[in-house]
Amino acid sequence: MSLERGFRGYALATLGALALFFAASPARADTAVSACGTLSPAGNYFLTTNLTATGNCIVIGSEGVSFDMRNHTITGNGTGDGISDGGGHFESMAIANGKIRNFSVGIGLDTSCCVVIRNVDSSKNTDTGVLVGTCCGVLDSVTANNNGTVGVMALECCYSLNNLQVNNNGAGGGIIATGCCTASANSTVSHNGGTGVFGNDCCNFVINSKVQQNTGDGVDLITSCCNFVVGSTVALNQGDGVHLTNDDNLVSGTNASGNSGNGIFLSGTDNQITSSVANGNQGAGADVQCPGAITGLQAKGNAGGSLTTSGGTCTQLNNKL
Amino acid sequence: MLQISIRDPRVRITADLPRDGTMNIEFSARRIVAALFTMLLIVGLCGRAGAQTGVSSCQTLSAPGNYFLTSNLSASGDCLVIGASNVAIDLKGKTIKGNGSGSGITDGGSARNFAIIANGKISGFSNGVNLEASGQAIISNLNSSNNAADGVIIGDCCNTLSAVTTNNNGDVGIALLDDDSSLSKIQANGNGNGGIAINDCCNTLVGSTVNNNTGIGVQMNHCCSFVVASKIQNNTGDGVELLSEDNGVIGSTTSKNGGDGVDLPTTEDNMVVASKSTGNAGVGINFGAKFGIISGVMVSKNHSDGVDMDCRGSTASLKSQKNSGTNLVQTVIDGPCANVNLNAP
Numbered sequence: 001m002s003l004e005r006g007f008r009g010y011a012l013a014t015l016g017a018l019a020l021f022f023a024a025s026p027a028r029a030d031t032a033v034s035a036c037g038t039l040s041p042a043g044n045y046f047l048t049t050n051l052t053a054t055g056n057c058i059v060i061g062s063e064g065v066s067f068d069m070r071n072h073t074i075t076g077n078g079t080g081d082g083i084s085d086g087g088g089h090f091e092s093m094a095i096a097n098g099k100i101r102n103f104s105v106g107i108g109l110d111t112s113c114c115v116v117i118r119n120v121d122s123s124k125n126t127d128t129g130v131l132v133g134t135c136c137g138v139l140d141s142v143t144a145n146n147n148g149t150v151g152v153m154a155l156e157c158c159y160s161l162n163n164l165q166v167n168n169n170g171a172g173g174g175i176i177a178t179g180c181c182t183a184s185a186n187s188t189v190s191h192n193g194g195t196g197v198f199g200n201d202c203c204n205f206v207i208n209s210k211v212q213q214n215t216g217d218g219v220d221l222i223t224s225c226c227n228f229v230v231g232s233t234v235a236l237n238q239g240d241g242v243h244l245t246n247d248d249n250l251v252s253g254t255n256a257s258g259n260s261g262n263g264i265f266l267s268g269t270d271n272q273i274t275s276s277v278a279n280g281n282q283g284a285g286a287d288v289q290c291p292g293a294i295t296g297l298q299a300k301g302n303a304g305g306s307l308t309t310s311g312g313t314c315t316q317l318n319n320k321l
Numbered sequence: 322m323l324q325i326s327i328r329d330p331r332v333r334i335t336a337d338l339p340r341d342g343t344m345n346i347e348f349s350a351r352r353i354v355a356a357l358f359t360m361l362l363i364v365g366l367c368g369r370a371g372a373q374t375g376v377s378s379c380q381t382l383s384a385p386g387n388y389f390l391t392s393n394l395s396a397s398g399d400c401l402v403i404g405a406s407n408v409a410i411d412l413k414g415k416t417i418k419g420n421g422s423g424s425g426i427t428d429g430g431s432a433r434n435f436a437i438i439a440n441g442k443i444s445g446f447s448n449g450v451n452l453e454a455s456g457q458a459i460i461s462n463l464n465s466s467n468n469a470a471d472g473v474i475i476g477d478c479c480n481t482l483s484a485v486t487t488n489n490n491g492d493v494g495i496a497l498l499d500d501d502s503s504l505s506k507i508q509a510n511g512n513g514n515g516g517i518a519i520n521d522c523c524n525t526l527v528g529s530t531v532n533n534n535t536g537i538g539v540q541m542n543h544c545c546s547f548v549v550a551s552k553i554q555n556n557t558g559d560g561v562e563l564l565s566e567d568n569g570v571i572g573s574t575t576s577k578n579g580g581d582g583v584d585l586p587t588t589e590d591n592m593v594v595a596s597k598s599t600g601n602a603g604v605g606i607n608f609g610a611k612f613g614i615i616s617g618v619m620v621s622k623n624h625s626d627g628v629d630m631d632c633r634g635s636t637a638s639l640k641s642q643k644n645s646g647t648n649l650v651q652t653v654i655d656g657p658c659a660n661v662n663l664n665a666p
Binding site: 092118158162181183185275 | 406502523637
């Protein structure tokens with residue numbers, strides 16, 4: 001194949017390359033943001049100053065947007081969203097390093113997926129601290145305290161929630177995960193109205209976390225099977241400490257003491273408790289529907305008895321009741 | 322009112338007596354004797370129903386109940402065969418040793434669910450614990466090492482393994498063939514064909530160490546499993562290999578493995594959070610499909626690329642440096658990746 005390029009051909013090629021360069025540059029450049037507005041197209045944006053808003057402030061207007069707040073604060077008037085996806089279904093997004101205050105919803109990504117939110121404090125909003133709406137996502141080192149209704153709400157399956165502080169939120173509770181397969185790890189969820197950690201589908205996991213002094217159950221994982229609480233402290237809640245339903249629930253290495261209801265309540269069948277403590281609860285230490293297996297359970301000083309079983313037979317070994 | 326339950330292995334007695342001091346009770350000698358006789362009869366019956374049965378030799382444990390070892394045991398072939406569901410075995414610190422064949426504790430090929438096995442050592446069998454036809458088991462504070470095949474193998478779902486050591490077995494340290502198991506405080510090191518292998522979804526591995534295995538350190542074959550606060554190092558294959566979607570690695574270290582540190586090779590929506598992946602012979606973190614998410618991750622000194630991911634995907638605070646290949650490869654499949662605080666020169 002023989003190619004001949006005249007001046008026109010080179011010129012066109014050069015123009016084309018320049019056009020591509022300038023079209024691509026805005027997507028790749030770090031863009032300063034000094035006012036509320038829409039972040040589009042894809043690219044890296046960073047905040048240069050604190051912002052105040054009436055209604056929504058930052059609207060993510062494209063997938064592939066990253067937004068670094070650089071330790072600034074976005075403050076609202078009690079309405080709108082501090083950061084919103086504006087109803088767009090965007091499938092990559094990264095938000096980091098700042099504070100959001102006094103919106104209705106601090107971060108409201110109702111219709112976007114595959115989001116990472118890191119090192120963000122979204123507190124004192126009138127409704128919800130952080131709302132993520134579509135599978136999957138990561139919240140890492142996120143604080144959501146003193147929001148009017150809920151601290152963190154994950155509306156679909158499969159989130160990694162790590163190192164969260166979710167405290168003193170309203171009657172909606174601390175962490176609400178309405179889909180399956182969300183892991184809440186290394187987190188503190190305390191003094192919330194309602195349930196500390198609520199899951200509404202199968203295979204939700206609470207791992208190495210402290211869930212204390214919530215006005216409802218500490219951990220309430222219901223509707224479907226196979227929820228785990230591992231290595232956690234679930235204490236002094238006004239409902240049950242651990243309340244798991246619908247079969248195959250596993251509690252291991254967990255302290256569920258001083259709750260106003262049962263320390264550990266497991267309904268359905270095929271439940272297990274291993275190496276856990278349930279002392280000083282106002283209900284039973286553990287109320288377990290069998291068949292199942294229980295070993296290494298210490299349950300003392302519970303007003304409703306140490307261990308109540310129903311249904312079939314639970315294998316028991318080395319429990320201190 | 323005196324309530325006595327014989328349903329459980331242990332006799333449970335709860336007393337609900339009136340506490341005002343006005344009740345006038347007169348016991349005749351005959352009534353006292355009758356009451357004592359009745360109580361002794363009931364206790365005797367309960368003792369059999371919820372027996373703590375001493376075991377001093379290899380045998381079949383044929384009835385539901387609690388058994389405990391009174392001495393170390395040695396066997397040619399299987400040692401303890403669980404012959405019923407709802408059997409608990411307390412090894413009481415004793416050791417069961419085999420001759421390289423059979424299983425230390427086995428279900429004998431029949432479903433014996435809700436077993437508890439605790440507090441001892443098993444070594445020198447083909448499989449240390451073989452519950453391949455069973456599930457819903459708890460294994461706690463058990464060392465099942467130096468067996469010719471698997472340290473622990475369980476066939477059905479929904480098991481708890483806590484404080485279990487499975488080192489230097491010929492095949493896999495822990496092999497779980499079904500879904501929904503909770504593993505914590507596991508030591509699975511130096512095994513011949515992988516540390517931990519789980520064939521189905523929805524498992525957690527927490528606070529565990531999986532080192533120096535031939536093959537893959539931790540392999541989970543389906544969705545929705547999480548590896549948390551664990552160290553997976555010096556395995557000859559991948560450190561962690563999660564073969565489906567919606568899996569997470571949180572707060573864990575994968576280093577110096579012979580393959581990738583974290584390999585998520587096939588499907589979407591996997592997450593790596595607050596973890597380190599260093600010095601692996603392959604890629605530090607390898608996403609084989611889009612929608613991967615990374616947060617707070619250090620990836621360095623891997624002998625291939627630091628992070629390979631398809632876009633769309635998202636990263637926050639990814640530090641990927643000093644890898645032999647490219648520190649960050651982001652291949653656009655159908656849209657852009659979003660990166661904040663990226664440090665991957």
